[in-house]
Amino acid sequence: MAAAVELPFTIGVEEEFLLVVAATGRVLPAAPDMLRLLDGEPAVEAEFMRYQIETATAVCAGLGQVRADLGRLRALLAAAADRVGCLPVASGVMPFAGRTGSSAVTDRPRYRALAARFPELVGSAGTCGCHVHIGLPSRELGIQVLSRLRPWLPQLLAISANSPYALGRDTGWASWRHPLWSRWPTARPPEIWADADQYDASVRTLVAGGAAIDPRGVHLYARLSPRYPTVEIRITDVCLSVDEAVLLAGLVRAMVATAVEEFSDGRPAPPVRTETISAALTAAARYGLDGPGVDVVAGDAVPQRVLFERFLAHLRPGLAVTGDGDEVGRLAIGVAVAGTGADRQRALWAGSATPGEFVRALAAATVERISPELLADGDVRS
Numbered sequence: 001m002a003a004a005v006e007l008p009f010t011i012g013v014e015e016e017f018l019l020v021v022a023a024t025g026r027v028l029p030a031a032p033d034m035l036r037l038l039d040g041e042p043a044v045e046a047e048f049m050r051y052q053i054e055t056a057t058a059v060c061a062g063l064g065q066v067r068a069d070l071g072r073l074r075a076l077l078a079a080a081a082d083r084v085g086c087l088p089v090a091s092g093v094m095p096f097a098g099r100t101g102s103s104a105v106t107d108r109p110r111y112r113a114l115a116a117r118f119p120e121l122v123g124s125a126g127t128c129g130c131h132v133h134i135g136l137p138s139r140e141l142g143i144q145v146l147s148r149l150r151p152w153l154p155q156l157l158a159i160s161a162n163s164p165y166a167l168g169r170d171t172g173w174a175s176w177r178h179p180l181w182s183r184w185p186t187a188r189p190p191e192i193w194a195d196a197d198q199y200d201a202s203v204r205t206l207v208a209g210g211a212a213i214d215p216r217g218v219h220l221y222a223r224l225s226p227r228y229p230t231v232e233i234r235i236t237d238v239c240l241s242v243d244e245a246v247l248l249a250g251l252v253r254a255m256v257a258t259a260v261e262e263f264s265d266g267r268p269a270p271p272v273r274t275e276t277i278s279a280a281l282t283a284a285a286r287y288g289l290d291g292p293g294v295d296v297v298a299g300d301a302v303p304q305r306v307l308f309e310r311f312l313a314h315l316r317p318g319l320a321v322t323g324d325g326d327e328v329g330r331l332a333i334g335v336a337v338a339g340t341g342a343d344r345q346r347a348l349w350a351g352s353a354t355p356g357e358f359v360r361a362l363a364a365a366t367v368e369r370i371s372p373e374l375l376a377d378g379d380v381r382s
Contacts, residue, residue, distance in 0.1 A: 007260065009253050009322055010135035011060045012230065013070060013245060015238050016128035017088040017366070019051050019081060020096075025355035027051035027098035027126070031106065033084045034077070043073055046106045048114065049126040051098065053077065053088065059135065063327050067246045071370040074242065078367050087363035091345070092128050092163025092177030092237035095362075096355050113213050121184060127177040128238040130160065130245060132252040133230035139196040141260065142224045142231045146199075147192045147269035148259035150277060151296045153221055153235050155311040156255075158284035158293065158304050159332075160236035160248055162341025165349065174288030174342035177237050178281065185211040187219040189277045192269050199224060221281075231256055235281070240341035241368045247331035250324040251315065258318030272296045288340040308336070 019030045029050035038044055045054045055077065057069035077088040098104075102122055105115045115122050136142050161174035173179065181187055186206050193199040203215050212218045215226040221235040233252045239245040280294035284304065287293070293304040312332060319325035338344065344365065352358035 007137065007257070008061060008135070009257055011063075011066055011249050011253055012057055012133035012135075012228070013060075013066060013249050014054060014056045014131040014133070015070070015073070015090070015245065016047055016052055016054045016130070017077060017090055017238065018094050018126070018128055019053060019086045020089050020094070020359045020363075021085070021356075022087050022360055022363070023356045025096040025359040027094050027096075028086045029104050030081070030084045030086045034080045037080050037083055038076070041076065043069075044076065046108065047126075048106060048111050049104050050106050051094070051104060052126055052128060063246055063250050063324055066249050067242060070242050070245050074367050075370050078363075087359060088366060089359055089362045090128070090162070090238045090240050090341075090366040091165075091362060092161075092175060093166050093180060094126060095165040095345075095359065096168050110213070110216075114217065117210070117213055118184070124180045124183065127163070127181050129177065129181070129234060130236045130238045130248060132233045132236075132249050133225060133228055134233075134253055134256040135228075135230050136256070136260075137229075139199075139224055139229075141263070143193050143196050143199055144263040144269075145231050145256050145259040146190045146222055146224070148262050149222060149231075149233075149255045150190050150192075151270050151272045152255055152311055152314065153189060153233075153277065154280035154284040154293065154296065155307055156233065156248070156251065157235050157237075157281055158287070158289055159251075159308065159335055159340060160239055160244065161285065161288040162237040162240050162244075162345065164342040164345050168355065170346070170349075173286050174340060175237050175285040178235075178285035181219070184219045186217070188221065189274050189281070190220050190222050191274065192271070196224070237341065240344055240362070240365050243331055243334060243369060244341060247328060247335065250319075250322070250328040250331070251311075253322050254315040254318035254324060254328065256318070257321040258315055261317045261321065270297060288342050289336070290339075290343070305336070308332075 031050050031053045047054045055073040060066045081088045163177040222233050225232040276296045283293045292301050293307045295302045348361040
């Protein structure tokens with residue numbers, strides 16, 4: 001039996017946003033102007049396309065700190081975007097057409113190299129996700145965690161699905177980002193690796209074979225971060241609201257804590273086929289929380305909401321370790337009642353007369369429940 005692991009399970013959250021014109025809903029390549037205005041704010045960075053922008057929280061000890069940092073950064077973006085004539089919107093894909101070719105790629109060497117290597121993917125590359133990092137003391141423990149959390153990735157995608165509209169129409173998917181992002185040659189579930197050396201060999205093989213330009217470009221849905229001492233979960237859409245992002249952070253931390261408990265107790269990773277996980281991810285992306293899903297262990301069709309309940313039950317040991325049970329439970333009930341981001345987008349669409357009205361409603365939801373003081377302050381450089 002492995003020794004018990006006592007960990008703080010620190011959290012970091014990265015969020016990607018679209019920059020859109022309030023009147024038309026079309027994306028605007030305004031990120032360079034916003035970054036100049038923010039004058040080197042370290043928590044805000046450029047993304048692949050100039051109509052995207054990314055924020056990153058500090059390394060947080062708990063969900064309260066995560067909430068405060070997410071709120072501060074969304075308020076900061078809203079203030080800066082207002083100064084340059086656009087709105088930040090938390091949606092996994094852009095709801096309306098816009099300039100998406102190579103001319104919209106951010107002018108940085110790495111992004112130019114990506115565009116040159118994969119020109120056929122540039123047109124659909126401007127998708128927005130939420131990446132949750134959980135701190136661990138070793139990469140070897142991270143490998144054990146990845147093996148044990150991979151069967152639960154579809155449930156994370158189902159509750160975070162937030163990209164139903166593209167090109168001004170309903171795609172029929174709750175997360176249209178998922179099939180778009182999965183076109184990248186390395187976008188796939190993690191495997192079960194024996195150790196970190198085997199994981200590193202897999203990454204080197206993908207890079208050497210041309211499927212990625214470097215380890216950062218290996219887009220596993222969950223991976224060892226190539227930059228930080230963390231496990232990084234990348235499967236989810238950017239969340240429409242701060243509440244949903246906090247829920248996601250709490251769920252991921254509980255997943256990691258539960259996986260560590262299982263490893264410490266000597267329980268092996270479930271031998272689930274990658275193809276089965278991929279099928280479950282497709283179902284989660286299409287239906288979100290409402291519709292059929294796949295039980296990856298049994299291979300049976302099961303309603304997504306039943307799978308969500310099983311997921312929460314699975315996380316009880318981890319939630320006991322992290323102390324997040326009350327907050328996660330409250331926020332999970334909120335999503336179960338109000339629906340996913342995709343459900344809320346569809347409700348906003350039904351109540352909007354024009355594209356501009358729809359994206360303004362999305363922008364309002366992006367800063368929903370952020371304190372008025374943060375929104376008024378903004379801390380945007382002159």
